[in-house]
Amino acid sequence: MQTKNNYRPVVHFTPPANWMNDPNGMVYANGRYHLFYQYYPAAPYWGPMHWGHAVTRDLLHWEHLPTALYPDELGCIFSGSCVLDKENLSGFGSLENPPMIAVYTSHNTTTHLEQQSIAYSLDYEHFEKYYGNPIIANEGQPDFRDPKVFWNPIKQCYSLVLAAGKNVEFYSSRNLKDWEKTGEFQAGIHGLGGICECPDCFPLQTEDGEKWVLIISMILPPEETGKENNAFDRMSHITQYYIGSFDGNTFIDTEKSDIPLLPDFGTDNYAAVTFQNLDEKVMIGWADNWDYAAQAPTADSGFRGKMTLAREMKLVKTEQGYRLSFSFKGTEALEAVSFPLAQGDNRLHSDTFGLKAAVKGTGKIVFRNSSGEFVEITVTEEEITVDRRHAGQSSFQQDYEKESYGLNRAPRQLRDSSEIEIIFDKCILEVLADNGLTPFTVSVFPLQPYEKIGVTGDIQAKLFYLC
Structure with a gap:
C-alpha cells in the first residue's frame, strides 16, 4: 500500500504556510542572515504580495519572523532588495544603529503600474515605509520592477539595477532616497532575449583581476519557448548570467559568450539573488517553476514554494572562458x-x-x-x-x-x-x-x-x- 508522503523539506526554507516565490532583501546583519520573500499568507497560490521574513545563523535552520511589508495605497509588495546603510547615508538611523533599507517594487493591482519604493528598519524586523514613496516613479512603462541595490566602488555611492522590459536599467544614489538613471543593458544581444526580472550585479575576484557578473531572470517569448528543444529555451522562465565589467554607470558584457550562460541547468531555480553585506557572494533562488508551481502537490504538506540552499559563487577559468562555480554554504559540518x-x-x-x-x-x-x-x-x-x-x-x-x-x-x-x-x-x-x-x-x-x-x-x- 502506498503511503502519503510529507514533502516539507528539513533544511530548505519554506514559508510557515501557503504561497511563496522570489527571495527578496537578502542581507547579513549582526550575525544573522535575513531572508525576505514574496509571500501570500492567505492561500497556497499566488495573490497580493507581501514580504515574508525569516532569519538564520547557519543557512540551514530558519526562524520565522512577522511579515515585514504589507500592501498599501501604492499597491502590493513585489520583489526587491535590502541594504545595511552602515554610514547612515539615508539619515533614517545613526552610525551606532545603522538602518536596514528595503528597496522594493510597488505594484498597483488595478493599473499594473510598477514603481520603486523604500522602507527602513532600526531593529531589522519592523519596517516603516518612507513618506516620499515612490523613490523611482514610472509614467506607464510595463515590467518595471525588482530593484537590486549594490555598492558602487567607482562613484562611492549606492547603485541599483532593475528590470525594465527587455533591458535592465542602472541608477545611482548618495542617500538611497534620490536616484538618477546612469545606464542600461539589453539582454538578448548575447544570450536569451525576453522580459527581464530579478537582476543582480556584483564583482568577483579572478586570477586575472576583478570581473563583474550580471544575473537576469528571463521570461522567454511564447514563440521562442521550446523552439530549439535545448537546455536554454525549454521553459517559459529561465535565469542567465553575463561576465564583464562595471564602469560606475552600467554593466559591459566583455566575455560575449556564443551560448547563454546558465547558473542552473535544472527546472527549479529562478529569481536567484545574492546576500548584501557579505564579503563572499552567496546566492539563494526560488526552487520552483512558474509553469507548474501553483499545481505542485505540496499544499497538503502545508506550503507551496521552497528556496534552494545557499550557494557560494566563484569565477573559474575554463577552456570555454570564465564560468560561475558553486558550492553549498552551511553544509560543511x-x-x-x-x-x-x-x-x-x-x-x-x-x-x-x-x-x-x-x-x-x-x-x-x-x-x-x-x-x-x-x-x-x-x-x-x-x-x-x-x-x-x-x-x-x-x-x-x-x-x-x-x-x-x-x-x-x-x-x-x-x-x-x-x-x-x-x-x-x-x-x-x-x-x-x-x-x-x-x-x-x-x-x-x-x-x-x-x-x-x-x-x-x-x-x-x-x-x-x-x-
Whole structure:
C-alpha cells in the first residue's frame, strides 16, 4: 500500500504556510542572515504580495519572523532588495544603529503600474515605509520592477539595477532616497532575449583581476519557448548570467559568450539573488517553476514554494572562458560526518541526505523506492543528466510531465576527474556537478520516500544525513 508522503523539506526554507516565490532583501546583519520573500499568507497560490521574513545563523535552520511589508495605497509588495546603510547615508538611523533599507517594487493591482519604493528598519524586523514613496516613479512603462541595490566602488555611492522590459536599467544614489538613471543593458544581444526580472550585479575576484557578473531572470517569448528543444529555451522562465565589467554607470558584457550562460541547468531555480553585506557572494533562488508551481502537490504538506540552499559563487577559468562555480554554504559540518558508500545498492535511513562523490570517469547515481519510483543522475564523457521522469507524481500539471522538463541535461565542463555534490531534501534535489560548474535543481514528488541509493561506475561516494 502506498503511503502519503510529507514533502516539507528539513533544511530548505519554506514559508510557515501557503504561497511563496522570489527571495527578496537578502542581507547579513549582526550575525544573522535575513531572508525576505514574496509571500501570500492567505492561500497556497499566488495573490497580493507581501514580504515574508525569516532569519538564520547557519543557512540551514530558519526562524520565522512577522511579515515585514504589507500592501498599501501604492499597491502590493513585489520583489526587491535590502541594504545595511552602515554610514547612515539615508539619515533614517545613526552610525551606532545603522538602518536596514528595503528597496522594493510597488505594484498597483488595478493599473499594473510598477514603481520603486523604500522602507527602513532600526531593529531589522519592523519596517516603516518612507513618506516620499515612490523613490523611482514610472509614467506607464510595463515590467518595471525588482530593484537590486549594490555598492558602487567607482562613484562611492549606492547603485541599483532593475528590470525594465527587455533591458535592465542602472541608477545611482548618495542617500538611497534620490536616484538618477546612469545606464542600461539589453539582454538578448548575447544570450536569451525576453522580459527581464530579478537582476543582480556584483564583482568577483579572478586570477586575472576583478570581473563583474550580471544575473537576469528571463521570461522567454511564447514563440521562442521550446523552439530549439535545448537546455536554454525549454521553459517559459529561465535565469542567465553575463561576465564583464562595471564602469560606475552600467554593466559591459566583455566575455560575449556564443551560448547563454546558465547558473542552473535544472527546472527549479529562478529569481536567484545574492546576500548584501557579505564579503563572499552567496546566492539563494526560488526552487520552483512558474509553469507548474501553483499545481505542485505540496499544499497538503502545508506550503507551496521552497528556496534552494545557499550557494557560494566563484569565477573559474575554463577552456570555454570564465564560468560561475558553486558550492553549498552551511553544509560543511554535516559533510564532516560522512561515510563511504559501497558500489551497488545502499540502504537509505532518511529522506533528507547529502552526497559527495569523486568522479574518475563515467557512472551513475540512482535513488529508488519500492513503488518503482527513481531518480537517475548519469555522468558520461560528454554530458551530465538528471532524469526525474520516473521520480514520483507527475500528472498534476502538463508541463511537469514533458520529456524536456523531466530529462535535465548539460554538457560536461570537466572531462577528467571532478567532484559532484548532491543534496536531497524530501522533494528537492540539488546537484553541483563538475566541481560546481554544472548545477541542477529539480523538484520531485515520490509517493513514498526513496529507500535505496545505488552507485555504479567510476564514482566513489560518501553519504551524510541532514538531520
